[in-house]
Amino acid sequence: MLTVGGVISFRGLFNWLNPYVYVPTMLVAPIFQILLFVYIGRSAGVGTDAFYLVGNAVQYASIPCLFAMANTIAGERWTQTLGIVLSTPANRVALFVGRSLPVIANGWFVAMFSLFVGGWVLGVDLPVSAWPGIALTIAIASASCTGLGLLQAALALRVRSTAVLSNIVFGVLLVFTGTNVALDSLPEWMATAGRLMPLTHAIEACREVVAGASLSAVAPLLLREGLIGAVFAVLGLAALRWVEAESRRHATLELQ
Amino acid sequence: MSILEAHDLRRTFTTTTGVLRRNRKQVEAVRGVSFAIEPGELFGLLGPNGAGKTTTIKMLITLLLPTAGSANILGLDVVRDAREVRRHIGYVFGGDRGLYERLSAQDNLRYFAELYAVPARDQRARIGELLELVGLTGREKERVEGFSRGMRQRLHIARGLLHDPALLFLDEPSIGIDPVGARELRATIAGLRSAGKTILLTTHYMFEADELCDRIAVLSQGELVAEGTPAQLKARVTAGSVVEVETFSGVGPADVRGKVDAVGALPGVRSVVVDDRPDGETVVVQVEPGVDVTAAVLGTLSGIRVGRVVTREPTLEDAYVQLVSS
Numbered sequence: 001m002l003t004v005g006g007v008i009s010f011r012g013l014f015n016w017l018n019p020y021v022y023v024p025t026m027l028v029a030p031i032f033q034i035l036l037f038v039y040i041g042r043s044a045g046v047g048t049d050a051f052y053l054v055g056n057a058v059q060y061a062s063i064p065c066l067f068a069m070a071n072t073i074a075g076e077r078w079t080q081t082l083g084i085v086l087s088t089p090a091n092r093v094a095l096f097v098g099r100s101l102p103v104i105a106n107g108w109f110v111a112m113f114s115l116f117v118g119g120w121v122l123g124v125d126l127p128v129s130a131w132p133g134i135a136l137t138i139a140i141a142s143a144s145c146t147g148l149g150l151l152q153a154a155l156a157l158r159v160r161s162t163a164v165l166s167n168i169v170f171g172v173l174l175v176f177t178g179t180n181v182a183l184d185s186l187p188e189w190m191a192t193a194g195r196l197m198p199l200t201h202a203i204e205a206c207r208e209v210v211a212g213a214s215l216s217a218v219a220p221l222l223l224r225e226g227l228i229g230a231v232f233a234v235l236g237l238a239a240l241r242w243v244e245a246e247s248r249r250h251a252t253l254e255l256q
Numbered sequence: 257m258s259i260l261e262a263h264d265l266r267r268t269f270t271t272t273t274g275v276l277r278r279n280r281k282q283v284e285a286v287r288g289v290s291f292a293i294e295p296g297e298l299f300g301l302l303g304p305n306g307a308g309k310t311t312t313i314k315m316l317i318t319l320l321l322p323t324a325g326s327a328n329i330l331g332l333d334v335v336r337d338a339r340e341v342r343r344h345i346g347y348v349f350g351g352d353r354g355l356y357e358r359l360s361a362q363d364n365l366r367y368f369a370e371l372y373a374v375p376a377r378d379q380r381a382r383i384g385e386l387l388e389l390v391g392l393t394g395r396e397k398e399r400v401e402g403f404s405r406g407m408r409q410r411l412h413i414a415r416g417l418l419h420d421p422a423l424l425f426l427d428e429p430s431i432g433i434d435p436v437g438a439r440e441l442r443a444t445i446a447g448l449r450s451a452g453k454t455i456l457l458t459t460h461y462m463f464e465a466d467e468l469c470d471r472i473a474v475l476s477q478g479e480l481v482a483e484g485t486p487a488q489l490k491a492r493v494t495a496g497s498v499v500e501v502e503t504f505s506g507v508g509p510a511d512v513r514g515k516v517d518a519v520g521a522l523p524g525v526r527s528v529v530v531d532d533r534p535d536g537e538t539v540v541v542q543v544e545p546g547v548d549v550t551a552a553v554l555g556t557l558s559g560i561r562v563g564r565v566v567t568r569e570p571t572l573e574d575a576y577v578q579l580v581s582s
Contacts, residue, residue, distance in 0.1 A: 005370035034412075080351070084415075086319060090373070248319060
């Protein structure tokens with residue numbers, strides 16, 4: 001269920017994501033986002049290219065992670081398999097954690113690709129020795145963001161328009177996580193909120209790794225990122241369980 | 257022991273309208289339904305749209321909690337023991353969807369085998385057996401999006417049987433399938449019955465229910481209005497006859513529907529129903545035994561162009577129409 005089931009369901013629900021859709025939305029769009037903010041930074045004379053490159057590349061992992069997790073429910077509704085899936089005895093934790101694994105892998109790939117190609121286009125020096133640390137940091141960032149996506153999946157059991165919410169959350173993460181404006185420069189309440197969100201600590205850790213810091217030096221940041229992701233994942237799984245139970249009680253489960 | 261027992265099942269929905277002034281309205285979708293299904297039985301649940309069939313099934317397959325009453329499957333309560341109940345039931349509904357279109361038939365079955373915790377070592381053999389059972393051997397590698405509706409429906413049935421459930425729910429499985437596909441599907445269902453599988457079937461097609469079901473329950477407006485074998489239900493109206501009158505009210509000056517009450521009031525008439533045809537209507541009149549109302553019906557329909565007039569024996573469909581319209 002965790003591995004085979006997760007991969008088959010990902011293929012079943014995201015088979016429409018052919019190269020004509022995947023390449024522009026997952027691989028080209030983040031490069032434009034990176035270029036936009038790098039050039040804004042250059043023209044304003046604030047921040048380095050690496051600051052914007054790392055921030056936007058890691059933050060773009062939220063697109064596959066948020067949208068895909070919400071779509072694990074919305075997609076079932078589209079194929080009208082939601083009722084069938086929910087009438088099976090499948091363990092819900094294994095079911096949804098299994099579905100999140102390919103999503104995490106995809107988020108990781110998108111962010112890594114964005115960082116690599118963005119760095120190459122902009123001529124930002126990303127030392128070879130930093131890549132293992134970058135890969136680990138981005139994996140934790142993707143997992144953490146997928147935890148938030150699980151919470152959205154729970155909401156998708158009650159509402160149909162999950163893409164609207166995913167867009168809003170993407171915007172919130174763009175502003176609050178220090179992607180383009182350092183937390184120190186944000187109003188205090190925004191910085192505090194940002195520190196409780198996925199990606200914030202991973203972006204900071206990734207910037208330090210790119211600047212030459214060792215993994216052990218950024219371990220506290222990665223632990224905090226992982227902890228926040230775990231909290232969101234637990235909240236998401238609990239919400240999924242609660243919403244499913246309430247839906248049986250109040251007949252609010254939108255099956256089709 | 258019965259495979260399924262439902263006792264006084266009820267389900268009320270609360271609907272709200274308005275934004276500022278919220279008006280709440282209670283709708284009783286199922287109003288005290290009780291029935292039992294014995295092992296190996298093919299039990300039909302019939303009723304018009306909105307009669308409460310789907311709501312009843314949703315409660316039995318654990319997707320909806322009853323407002324009152326109870327139901328158990330193999331002695332397991334559908335509310336308290338929901339997860340355990342799910343291990344013993346299969347659920348198949350009709351229509352185009354309900355499968356992962358861009359996966360192959362085999363991958364669809366493989367995924368649901370995972371959900372039903374079919375051991376990995378048994379999956380391949382089980383899927384092969386079921387594909388053969390539903391006549392899809394050789395097509396298992398093809399994507400479902402290329403399947404006809406009949407093939408999809410047979411694949412649905414294979415999916416519902418993956419974990420060898422004690423009770424299979426078939427919710428209008430033949431809806432929208434062409435005659436050949438529907439015949440193949442009925443053969444598959446009949447094969448399951450012969451193999452001893454216990455099935456709850458809902459359908460709008462009376463000949464299908466007549467051909468397949470051991471017993472039938474008829475739901476109307478949330479209540480169970482009749483239960484028995486197809487022969488017993490037909491016997492309710494066999495002591496009598498049916499007069500069918502083809503009309504073309506679009507051609508004449510009067511509307512046939514305006515005459516229904518008058519026909520229904522004729523001595524010896526039990527019930528009247530008007531069925532639409534592409535070129536007109538058919539007035540179906542159920543008549544008491546020993547009474548000939550043909551002349552009186554034609555007299556009441558004066559002013560409407562009339563075609564063929566037939567007097568025949570009642571069918572299960574007549575019994576059904578009388579039950580749900582009375």
